[in-house]
Amino acid sequence: MRTTPPNPAAPAPGGTARRTAAAAGRTGAEAAQAVHPDAAGERHTAPGASRLLRRVLVRTRGWAAVLAGTVAVSTAAALALPAVLADAVDRVLRGQGTGWVPLLGVLCVLTAAETVGQYAGPRAAADATVHLRQETIRRVVAAGPYPAVRFAPGDLVARLTGSAPEAALAAQAVVYSAAQLALALGAVTALAVLALPLAAAFLATAPAGFVLVRRYLRRAGRLGAGYQRVQADLATRLLDALGGSRSIAASATLEQEIERVLAPVPELARHGRRLWDSQRRIAWATGLLAPATQLTVLAVAGYELSAGALTVGGLLAALGYTGIGLSGFGTAQSLLDLARARAGAGRVAEVLDLPVRAPGTVPLPPGAGLLELRGVTLRRSGAAVLDGLDLRVPAGTCVAVVGRSGSGASLLAAVAGGLLDPDEGEVLLDGVRMDGIRPGDLRAAVAHAFADPALPGATLLDALALAAEPVAPDAVHAAARAARADGFVRRLPEGYRTPTALTPLSGGERQRLGLARAFAHGGRLLVLDEATSSLDGATEAAVLAAMDRDLPGRTRLVVTRRAATAARADAVAWLDAGRIRGLAPHAALWRLPEYRSVFHDPAD
Structure with a gap:
């Protein structure tokens, strides 16, 4: 009789995850605030x-x-x-x-x-x-x-x-x-x-x-x-x-x-x-x-x-x-x-044993996209990155978030878009707590674009149509035109059907595709986290103008380090030491030397 079991063959892993569409635009480097090497292993x-x-x-x-x-x-x-x-x-x-x-x-x-x-x-x-x-x-x-x-x-x-x-x-x-x-x-x-x-x-x-x-x-x-x-x-x-x-x-x-x-x-x-x-x-x-x-x-x-x-x-x-x-x-x-x-x-x-948030069960009622952060506190490594922060973004308006490097602006965007729950406080979309909204409703209501978006999908069309509810090709093409991506995509050998893995993209082209995916997503709230940082000034201005023109009534929260982008917003939320130091139009804040210095941060 055989006395030792054989080594098993190991089939390839399968399975899907619930929040793939939610985090599709975020790379591992963007998402990770700290790496856990598990060196001790005990x-x-x-x-x-x-x-x-x-x-x-x-x-x-x-x-x-x-x-x-x-x-x-x-x-x-x-x-x-x-x-x-x-x-x-x-x-x-x-x-x-x-x-x-x-x-x-x-x-x-x-x-x-x-x-x-x-x-x-x-x-x-x-x-x-x-x-x-x-x-x-x-x-x-x-x-x-x-x-x-x-x-x-x-x-x-x-x-x-x-x-x-x-x-x-x-x-x-x-x-x-x-x-x-x-x-x-x-x-x-x-x-x-x-x-x-x-x-x-x-x-x-x-x-x-x-x-x-x-x-x-x-x-x-x-x-x-x-x-x-x-x-x-x-x-x-x-x-x-x-x-x-x-x-x-x-x-x-x-x-x-x-x-x-x-x-x-x-x-x-x-x-x-x-x-x-x-x-x-x-x-x-x-x-x-x-x-x-x-x-x-x-x-x-x-x-x-x-x-x-x-x-x-x-x-x-x-x-x-x-x-x-x-x-x-x-x-x-x-x-x-x-x-x-x-x-x-x-x-x-x-x-x-990684903690996973229980999915919400509350349906999201109709609304125009009013975003409210009340007493939001977020800690990393024991320190408060966001400290009792309050912010109200009226429906249909555009608010730019600016702050020095390391101010937590990207974390604020993640909290505002429902990708991250605060340790304290609450985030509401049209009066409903985000952590209680049904995942499908939340992802249909909120779109994201990132500085270095991932493009999962067999083809560029698949990558741009990625959403909880797949987007029609015509809507993808229209969104790509608004994001100034349609021209270079159509010049590719197979156009929108070009395999993603075989498509060499510059940082700016990748950002424009990420913006196109967010534009095609629909919904009532758009969160842009440094999503135009690799675009030249003229292209960025054209994209933001198209967003204003083609996405009327959508609430926008824009994290940026560019004065020109902040100037286009209805108001600027100046983030400092985990709190909103000022909330006013860019022109009003520009009179403050400390505010101007944010755009010339030596850490950059």
């Missing part, structure tokens, strides 16, 4: 890993039950085989025939059960891997663009590709551990039935091996968790280097960057060597004790045979049951797999 508790493993077992209970059933049958067949073989040998020696029919039957049952088990085990692990990856992806995306804890992309990749398959080993590890222990106990019982001294001889030597195995398993489990953490660190560094490859090349720091990326390798090697050393010690201990146990049982069996208490067939059965009993040492590998599964489950559970 934050998650064992009970969290245990709960997740139980969920995995429940999720894969179908194939796990098939595996358990087949392993139970093969275990019973394996325990019956020495007895049937002994009976066949004794029959031959007594001249009563061969007894080959029962022996052949047991072998056929054992082979069939092993065959089914070889499929059921990997299938259970593969299904569990897919489930864990789907749940992890859903939770990461559903946590929104501004989660309380941000995992580095490389760390998430490591958890998806490494930790999830490790956790998926749980069903196989549990089943095979139980089967191997059952085999060991069954073998000892069978030896006792044959002759009590045989069981005593086995128990005199074999338990020492189990004690050694348990000691090394604990150490291997800790090392396995450390190995996964270092792998995640390495993946994080590599993804960072790939993302900044142009800057690295421009600064001629390739060698330094290679050293930085490879810095965790020695630690990874240390963990790997220690894991190998633990496995070597287990193999050494079991390899030494197994022959000692077999020789001890064989000596006692020989004595019992010479004394007439044991037949020749019984002698063969004793040797067979000794080998089966020693297969209990195979529990070490299964328990090691279980330790790996616990370590992997702990890392996946950390992601699944």
Whole structure:
């Protein structure tokens, strides 16, 4: 009987997330205010890993039950085989025939059960891997663009590709551990039935091996968790280097960057060597004790045979049951797999514990787009970025938000657009709290455009039509014309059908496409977060004029660092120290030297 479960194939992750359309324009760099590298890796508790493993077992209970059933049958067949073989040998020696029919039957049952088990085990692990990856992806995306804890992309990749398959080993590890222990106990019982001294001889030597195995398993489990953490660190560094490859090349720091990326390798090697050393010690201990146990049982069996208490067939059965009993040492590998599964489950559970806002249930009534922020406080790293902020944007007006670098203007835009909930206070759209509005209603009412918008979708048309309710092509074309994007899109080889991944875009072109998507979205509130920062002055003026002309009556909140853009707004909200220092037309605020200095911030 096989004593160690196979490594499962890991299918590609699937699943979708609830708030994809809401955060479609926000890149990871925009959204992340802090990166959580999880370097220590000890934050998650064992009970969290245990709960997740139980969920995995429940999720894969179908194939796990098939595996358990087949392993139970093969275990019973394996325990019956020495007895049937002994009976066949004794029959031959007594001249009563061969007894080959029962022996052949047991072998056929054992082979069939092993065959089914070889499929059921990997299938259970593969299904569990897919489930864990789907749940992890859903939770990461559903946590929104501004989660309380941000995992580095490389760390998430490591958890998806490494930790999830490790956790998926749980069903196989549990089943095979139980089967191997059952085999060991069954073998000892069978030896006792044959002759009590045989069981005593086995128990005199074999338990020492189990004690050694348990000691090394604990150490291997800790090392396995450390190995996964270092792998995640390495993946994080590599993804960072790939993302900044142009800057690295421009600064001629390739060698330094290679050293930085490879810095965790020695630690990874240390963990790997220690894991190998633990496995070597287990193999050494079991390899030494197994022959000692077999020789001890064989000596006692020989004595019992010479004394007439044991037949020749019984002698063969004793040797067979000794080998089966020693297969209990195979529990070490299964328990090691279980330790790996616990370590992997702990890392996946950390992601699944990310807080996700409960979706609102209140329908949004008709309205013109009145936006109100009342006593809004938002903290980052223990400090208040927005501190009791009040702001009222009348329906159909345009309010520009300006502030020095690091003033929290982008966070204010995220709060105002419902992408981020404040720690204190409330945000209302036409008198209804945003956190209570049904997601579909909220996303249909509020459109966003960002400084560096992402363009998900197979083609440019797909990217521009992305919304909770897909936008018609005619509306996309009209919005692109308003955003001054239609001309360069039509010059592409396939126009709007050009694959997004094959379209080289400048920063300004990408911004114009992001604006076009927001314009096509419709709704009553438009939030622009530095969405024209890469446009030249003439193009920006044309886009803003088209927005005024083609989007009459829409409420607009515009985060900007350009005086000309602020001057076009009905009013400017001057953000300073987490509060609105002034709310007035740009011309009135311009008389203040401190306000003028915002547009010449030395931090820029």
